[in-house]
Amino acid sequence: MIDTKKERLVIVTAGLITGVIAAGLTKLGNPANMGFCIACFLRDISGALGLHQAAAVQYIRPEIPGLVLGSLAAALWKREFSPRGGSAPVTRFVLGFFVMIGCLMFLGCPFRMILRLAGGDGNALFGFVGFAAGILAGVFFLSRGYSLKRTYRQPAGEGGALPAIMVILLVLLVSAPGFIHFTETGGGPGGSHAAILVSLVAGLAVGALAQRTRMCMVGGIRDLILFREPKLILGFGAIFAATLLGNLYLGVFHPGFAEQPVAHTDGLWNALGMFLAGYGCVLLGGCPLRQLVLSGEGNTDSATAVLGLMVGAAFAHNFGLASSGAGPTGTGKLAVLTGVAVVSVIACANTFGKKQ
Amino acid sequence: MTCIATFYSHFGAVRFKRTCQSLGWPARLMPVPRDLSSSCGTCVRYEGEVPESVPEETEQIVAVETAGYRPLYQAENS
Numbered sequence: 001m002i003d004t005k006k007e008r009l010v011i012v013t014a015g016l017i018t019g020v021i022a023a024g025l026t027k028l029g030n031p032a033n034m035g036f037c038i039a040c041f042l043r044d045i046s047g048a049l050g051l052h053q054a055a056a057v058q059y060i061r062p063e064i065p066g067l068v069l070g071s072l073a074a075a076l077w078k079r080e081f082s083p084r085g086g087s088a089p090v091t092r093f094v095l096g097f098f099v100m101i102g103c104l105m106f107l108g109c110p111f112r113m114i115l116r117l118a119g120g121d122g123n124a125l126f127g128f129v130g131f132a133a134g135i136l137a138g139v140f141f142l143s144r145g146y147s148l149k150r151t152y153r154q155p156a157g158e159g160g161a162l163p164a165i166m167v168i169l170l171v172l173l174v175s176a177p178g179f180i181h182f183t184e185t186g187g188g189p190g191g192s193h194a195a196i197l198v199s200l201v202a203g204l205a206v207g208a209l210a211q212r213t214r215m216c217m218v219g220g221i222r223d224l225i226l227f228r229e230p231k232l233i234l235g236f237g238a239i240f241a242a243t244l245l246g247n248l249y250l251g252v253f254h255p256g257f258a259e260q261p262v263a264h265t266d267g268l269w270n271a272l273g274m275f276l277a278g279y280g281c282v283l284l285g286g287c288p289l290r291q292l293v294l295s296g297e298g299n300t301d302s303a304t305a306v307l308g309l310m311v312g313a314a315f316a317h318n319f320g321l322a323s324s325g326a327g328p329t330g331t332g333k334l335a336v337l338t339g340v341a342v343v344s345v346i347a348c349a350n351t352f353g354k355k356q
Numbered sequence: 357m358t359c360i361a362t363f364y365s366h367f368g369a370v371r372f373k374r375t376c377q378s379l380g381w382p383a384r385l386m387p388v389p390r391d392l393s394s395s396c397g398t399c400v401r402y403e404g405e406v407p408e409s410v411p412e413e414t415e416q417i418v419a420v421e422t423a424g425y426r427p428l429y430q431a432e433n434s
């Protein structure tokens with residue numbers, strides 16, 4: 001039965017554990033302020049599979065399969081694995097694509113935005129403002145009738161397809177055949193990573209926790225706006241607090257704007273990138289982490305969104321849309337503005353363009 | 357009877373709440389309780405029963421009882 005206090009306690013505990021894991025992963029080899037970054041890690045996997053050729057960011061990050069499989073395990077345990085889908089999959093693919101474009105303008109997903117803040121990266125404040133504004137824009141449409149229509153039960157094979165792909169990715173990582181790309185050590189963020197088993201276990205743990213608590217950055221701000229309900233955002237508050245304390249303990253808290261790891265100082269485009277990410281995520285129903293977790297529960301629409309995120313990452317690096325430490329690119333700015341326009345068309349078409 | 361209805365979209369919940377109010381049933385929007393579903397959408401908690409005509413966007417309706425939730429309605433093929 002509904003026990004709000006218990007739900008809040010559980011999600012805060014899960015957030016604290018997640019924050020400790022995130023801080024620990026950076027100590028154990030992941031790039032700074034990147035214990036977890038769903039966008040960056042999916043981008044690295046796209047590169048490892050040869051979908052883009054940016055040599056600095058190619059590695060099959062075990063955290064991603066871990067998150068999906070951890071969610072799958074928790075869902076199976078609690079009998080919540082429920083293959084379903086059919087709610088505008090192509091639209092979700094496009095939304096996922098542009099969410100990634102926004103994330104790679106900012107250089108991180110909403111999860112990493114919190115980790116960057118906890119690492120002292122002031123640039124992430126601009127991202128946070130943009131992200132919240134993007135969520136507000138999405139909520140505007142939610143409240144006026146936005147819907148991608150209902151889901152339907154799917155065969156178990158459909159719901160299990162993305163988790164199966166994740167297992168294959170792990171096999172490819174361990175067997176390291178010649179056609180899989182690996183960033184050399186010191187060759188860029190892709191070359192910085194914790195040991196495979198450590199990353200996998202971390203992903204499994206956070207995936208299971210996120211499935212049990214429905215942790216979601218987008219849902220957190222959305223519920224705060226719609227219902228004044230802070231439960232979900234408390235989880236990310238706890239992640240921030242635990243990571244901050246972890247960074248202070250490890251001596252890697254460096255407050256400021258310049259010279260932040262895997263970040264740039266262009267405030268406007270940090271904000272606009274995360275505006276696009278927040279806007280698209282609300283229309284998807286959750287942040288990239290949530291899409292992975294829902295995929296683990298058998299949601300094929302979320303699996304399609306994850307594929308959109310991966311293809312978006314490939315495009316971002318093949319066409320020079322992703323930012324770097326030097327700042328955003330001209331084509332990246334154009335892609336973000338295009339993304340805002342496309343997401344707005346999707347929002348309008350699925351709000352005002354349907355019989356209510 | 358206290359009931360909770362879940363939906364495929366936020367706006368489905370908004371419209372259902374209006375329907376409840378037009379029937380004189382007290383209703384409020386809230387996040388879906390975790391122990392009811394792993395989905396994180398919007399639900400309507402109301403005092404009433406299953407409406408004669410359940411809107412298309414409704415996923416399920418349950419009665420809130422001391423022992424737990426009692427299913428009253430489930431959308432076909434969901």
